[in-house]
Amino acid sequence: MKKPAVKIMLAASLTLSAFGTQAVFAQPSKExxxxxxxxxxxxxxxxxxxxxxxxxxxxxxxxxxxxGTESEYNAVQYIKSQFESYGxxxxxxxxxxxxxxxxxxxxxxxxxxxxxxxxxxFTYSVSGDITGELVLAGLGKKDELADKDLSGKVALIQRGxxxxxxxxxxxxxxxxxxxxxxxxxxxxxxxxxxxxxxxxVPAVALTKAEGEALATHVADQSVSVSLxxxxxxxxERTSHNVIATKKPTNKRKATDDVIVIGAHHDSVELAPGANxxxxxxxxxxxxxxxxxxxxxxxxxxxxTFGAExxxxxxxxxxxxxxxxxxxxxxxxxxxxxxxxxxxxxDLVMMTADGKPNLVTELAQASSKRLNGEPTPYEQGGRSDxxxxxxxxxxxxxxxxxxxxxxxxxxxxxxxxxxKEKLQDVAEIVGAAVYDQAKFxxxxxxxxxxxxxxxxxxxxxxxxxxxxxxxxxx
Numbered sequence: 001m002k003k004p005a006v007k008i009m010l011a012a013s014l015t016l017s018a019f020g021t022q023a024v025f026a027q028p029s030k031e032x033x034x035x036x037x038x039x040x041x042x043x044x045x046x047x048x049x050x051x052x053x054x055x056x057x058x059x060x061x062x063x064x065x066x067x068g069t070e071s072e073y074n075a076v077q078y079i080k081s082q083f084e085s086y087g088x089x090x091x092x093x094x095x096x097x098x099x100x101x102x103x104x105x106x107x108x109x110x111x112x113x114x115x116x117x118x119x120x121x122f123t124y125s126v127s128g129d130i131t132g133e134l135v136l137a138g139l140g141k142k143d144e145l146a147d148k149d150l151s152g153k154v155a156l157i158q159r160g161x162x163x164x165x166x167x168x169x170x171x172x173x174x175x176x177x178x179x180x181x182x183x184x185x186x187x188x189x190x191x192x193x194x195x196x197x198x199x200x201v202p203a204v205a206l207t208k209a210e211g212e213a214l215a216t217h218v219a220d221q222s223v224s225v226s227l228x229x230x231x232x233x234x235x236e237r238t239s240h241n242v243i244a245t246k247k248p249t250n251k252r253k254a255t256d257d258v259i260v261i262g263a264h265h266d267s268v269e270l271a272p273g274a275n276x277x278x279x280x281x282x283x284x285x286x287x288x289x290x291x292x293x294x295x296x297x298x299x300x301x302x303x304t305f306g307a308e309x310x311x312x313x314x315x316x317x318x319x320x321x322x323x324x325x326x327x328x329x330x331x332x333x334x335x336x337x338x339x340x341x342x343x344x345x346d347l348v349m350m351t352a353d354g355k356p357n358l359v360t361e362l363a364q365a366s367s368k369r370l371n372g373e374p375t376p377y378e379q380g381g382r383s384d385x386x387x388x389x390x391x392x393x394x395x396x397x398x399x400x401x402x403x404x405x406x407x408x409x410x411x412x413x414x415x416x417x418x419k420e421k422l423q424d425v426a427e428i429v430g431a432a433v434y435d436q437a438k439f440x441x442x443x444x445x446x447x448x449x450x451x452x453x454x455x456x457x458x459x460x461x462x463x464x465x466x467x468x469x470x471x472x473x
């Protein structure tokens with residue numbers, strides 16, 4: 001993002017976010033005057049180097065970094081070495097989780113059917129090689145299957161009303177050896193069975209057109225189908241969080257506060273993850289480099305999390321391992337996720353409840369100083385700020401919205417990265433953190449009453465539908 005002119009006209013009405021909630025600005029007005037950089041801003045932003053971030057992204061995005069794999073572990077070791085090169089002592093926080101490897105191949109054929117079938121797997125689909133009669137099974141609800149004997153057969157089920165996992169379990173309970181679920185809307189069906197379960201039978205997905213054509217084919221005749229799913233595997237895996245800590249410069253003048261700056265270092269299958277989230281990881285590394293020798297009265301922790309794409313597993317583990325006292329000490333979490341794509345939209349902040357907190361206040365103040373207008377915020381989950389928010393810790397996600405077209409695809413590559421966007425976000429976050437962490441800080445008005453901001457600590461609350469990140473469009 002380029003720095004705006006001294007005077008910037010704000011739109012009379014705020015735009016709607018990707019989630020349909022309204023973006024919120026601090027004290028919106030018809031005209032905003034950019035303020036001169038403050039001396040303390042310069043101490044941070046003049047040291048930020050977009051080339052360093054770009055080079056780290058380039059290294060990390062050579063291959064997908066799926067949690068629990070060798071490539072993710074190699075990324076962990078690289079991140080650790082980078083932190084150490086800046087002079088930090090680094091902790092690798094190991095944790096285990098139940099990981100899933102998708103099938104290496106899927107084969108589906110039906111006797112007498114001349115159309116083309118391109119089945120895909122659900123997450124947590126199991127392997128198997130079966131042949132049996134194909135039976136129409138409606139939506140796969142228990143009452144629909146109560147009078148059906150599916151023993152040794154394959155159930156053809158339409159999407160809708162209940163979860164994919166329930167459909168598979170209901171069909172299996174009725175004796176089915178396999179399940180085919182087809183979409184109820186145009187387009188491919190990409191889904192998950194939710195979690196591993198020993199009661200699952202092989203299950204695959206078809207498009208609406210494929211499923212309806214197959215249903216018509218079996219409506220008036222008995223049809224045998226062959227379904228072979230190979231290479232699917234669910235097993236216990238190991239991942240790591242990487243933690244580098246900057247202690248206050250002068251212990252006698254130190255506060256007891258902690259600020260956490262973080263990002264996730266894993267990616268999804270087949271995606272190099274340059275923007276998602278090597279960009280946030282590289283920015284976390286760069287801010288650690290910049291802050292290493294800057295005097296602060298606040299502890300700053302730089303953390304990259306593992307297994308975010310599998311359900312925020314690493315960040316949940318990090319927060320769960322904190323003592324009550326440690327949770328109370330953490331006053332802010334700056335979460336950097338997808339902060340560098342040239343094909344994405346503008347920078348926004350997302351809080352789990354859509355309300356302002358210390359992070360949004362600090363970042364709106366810094367972005368107004370640097371860019372002439374405050375970065376908007378809106379409601380949003382599905383990233384590593386959520387476990388912090390659920391623990392009562394002020395937290396916000398920094399992301400560009402709408403996301404780039406190549407999100408979660410092989411197109412999320414280094415050539416899509418914008419150094420200008422990296423520089424812009426790093427300056428906003430770096431200046432915001434230093435505003436709070438510098439000696440004798442005079443943070444925003446929102447922070448003046450420290451008790452006001454520590455009251456929510458320990459008040460936990462679940463944020464709905466945060467376990468799987470999705471496209472923000």
